[in-house]
Amino acid sequence: MTTPDPSLSAIMSERRQLINLAYRxxxxxxxxxxxxxxxxxxxxxxxxxxxxxxxxxxAWLTTVASRICLDLLGSARARRERYVGEWIPExxxxxxxxxxxxLGGTAVDPAERVTLDESINMxxxxxxxxxxxxxxxxxxxxxxxxxxxxxxxxIVGRTPAACRQLASSARRRIRTSQQAPATPAVRQAGIVRDxxxxxxxxxxxxxxxxxxxxxxxxxxxxGLVSAVLRPIQGSEHIARYAIDIASLASDMAILERTVNxxxxxxxxxxxxxxxxxxxxxxxxxxxxIWTIRNPEKLRPWTAGPQH
Numbered sequence: 001m002t003t004p005d006p007s008l009s010a011i012m013s014e015r016r017q018l019i020n021l022a023y024r025x026x027x028x029x030x031x032x033x034x035x036x037x038x039x040x041x042x043x044x045x046x047x048x049x050x051x052x053x054x055x056x057x058x059a060w061l062t063t064v065a066s067r068i069c070l071d072l073l074g075s076a077r078a079r080r081e082r083y084v085g086e087w088i089p090e091x092x093x094x095x096x097x098x099x100x101x102x103l104g105g106t107a108v109d110p111a112e113r114v115t116l117d118e119s120i121n122m123x124x125x126x127x128x129x130x131x132x133x134x135x136x137x138x139x140x141x142x143x144x145x146x147x148x149x150x151x152x153x154x155i156v157g158r159t160p161a162a163c164r165q166l167a168s169s170a171r172r173r174i175r176t177s178q179q180a181p182a183t184p185a186v187r188q189a190g191i192v193r194d195x196x197x198x199x200x201x202x203x204x205x206x207x208x209x210x211x212x213x214x215x216x217x218x219x220x221x222x223g224l225v226s227a228v229l230r231p232i233q234g235s236e237h238i239a240r241y242a243i244d245i246a247s248l249a250s251d252m253a254i255l256e257r258t259v260n261x262x263x264x265x266x267x268x269x270x271x272x273x274x275x276x277x278x279x280x281x282x283x284x285x286x287x288x289i290w291t292i293r294n295p296e297k298l299r300p301w302t303a304g305p306q307h
Contacts, residue, residue, distance in 0.1 A: 011043065014058050018065045024140050025069040026076070027089030027125050029300055035072065039065040059151075066137055066155045073133035084223025086231065088290045089125040090297040091276045094258035119144045122260050122278035122290050127177045131170050138163045139170035180282035188281045189256070189263040195279075195286060196254055196265055202243050211235035212285040217242075222294030225274075238289065266301065273301040 015036060022032035039061055043051070054060045080087045118124060119140075128136050134156050141147040141155065142163070149160040149167075156163060183191075191210060198206035217238045221227025232238050252267040252274065259266075259278045267275035276298060280288035292298065 011040075011057055011061070014061050015040075017058075018061060021062065021140065021145060022065055022069055023092075024119055024125075024128070024144060025066070025137060026072060027129060028297075029090050029092065030296070031072065035065055035068045038068055062147075063155050066141060070133050070137050070156060073136060077133075084221070085227055085229040086218045086220050087129075088218060088220035088292050088297075089122065089129065090300070091122065091259050091264075091278055091290075091292050092120065092261075093301055094261065118261070120260050121262050123177070123280040123288065124174070125260070126288075126290070127174050131173060132166075134158065135166045135170040135173075138166035142167045143171070180287075183281045183283060185263065187284070188279070191281050191284065191286060192263040192265060192279055193256060196256065199242050199246055200254060202246055204239050204243055207239035207242055208235045210286055211238055212282065212287045215285070215287055215289070217289040217291070219291040220294050220297065222296060224295055225293045227291070227293045273298055276301060 018036045018039060019029075019032050022035040023029055026032055026035070042064055043057070043061065051057070128140075131139070137156055138149075138152050138158075141152045142149060147155075149163045152163040152167075153160040156166075158166070195207065195210050198210060213235050214233070215235050215238055217228075217232040219227035228241070232241055249267065252269055255266050255268060257264055257266045257276075259276055262278065264279060265277040266273050267277075274293065274295075276292045278290045278292075279286050295302075
């Protein structure tokens with residue numbers, strides 16, 4: 001009987017941390033999983049002697065995964081320019097709302113692999129999208145994962161001082177986007193519930209009252225399903241569009257769900273999730289709505305049964 005390799009469990013225990021890091025860097029669970037697989041492939045491509053010579057396998061894995069992400073972020077810009085319509089980060093369900101493996105099934109709860117905190121709410125991920133790849137990597141590694149600027153410099157190939165500047169610039173972008181104080185989750189949930197009820201009742205006045213006058217609504221169909229290709233601006237335009245959708249999609253059940261750690265809505269047809277909506281609430285008004293309809297981004301919501 002072969003004795004288990006004690007280093008194997010230590011190496012595999014880093015997996016969740018790497019998924020957490022790669023999802024925040026890329027805004028896609030599918031891409032994050034590909035990055036982690038590639039990182040492990042590179043680890044196992046080394047000889048045992050090479051592996052043993054690495055002082056901290058965890059740090060090695062983090063460095064490699066971060067560099068792969070940095071390369072991907074560079075090429076993602078070109079890919080997103082070719083993307084049909086608007087690109088929105090991939091939404092995640094909450095673990096308490098996920099039935100993972102059925103008897104004999106192999107479904108894995110994605111929320112078990114990604115720690116849900118404020119660094120993955122949709123508004124935060126959307127701001128990350130506006131950053132340069134180097135800014136995003138420096139900020140996430142330092143501010144979210146608490147790596148020193150010396151460690152960040154090693155990963156991004158800049159000086160520690162340059163990395164400090166990158167993180168500072170990223171912080172400014174986040175501060176600019178978060179001018180209003182955070183609305184408590186219970187209040188957010190109430191506003192999202194009111195929006196759902198007004199939407200289902202096709203009550204245009206109620207919808208307009210829940211939306212910030214300068215609100216923005218963005219949809220992501222990826223060219224695979226119908227979705228409005230450009231952002232919709234202004235409370236009245238959004239309310240009218242929402243009512244048009246409600247009339248067209250009368251067979252869709254709208255359910256309250258946690259989306260990326262915050263109150264959101266999903267749309268289901270015959271028990272299958274076909275739409276996920278994330279909200280940014282400032283004060284008592286909805287400032288942004290992100291609607292993800294691209295089926296490739298809804299896999300975490302459709303791989304297992306929903307309540």
